[in-house]
Amino acid sequence: MECGPEGLGAVIRVSLSSEGAVSAAISALKPELNTSKRFSVDLRSEGEDLVAIIRAKDLSALRAALNSYARWLYLIENLDKGL
Secondary structure: OEEEOOEEEEEEEEEOOOHHHHHHHHHHHHHHOOOOOOEEEEEEEEOOEEEEEEEEOOHHHHHHHHHHHHHHHHHHHHHHHOO
């Protein structure tokens, strides 16, 4: 977790099986991006890693964003593994 002049931030990194899986995950999560005025999320592809960068104005907004994205990324990771 980071704290800067713009507020708070966190990074979640998930390793998937291929760059195609990362691209599909980003496409699936795209409708959820930046739907809040209290936090923003940037999704990036770094090879076979999906990186979610979350920035929030306050701790409760960061917690809400982390809970949502952690749950979605956990689901994506398990689907990618075939669980």
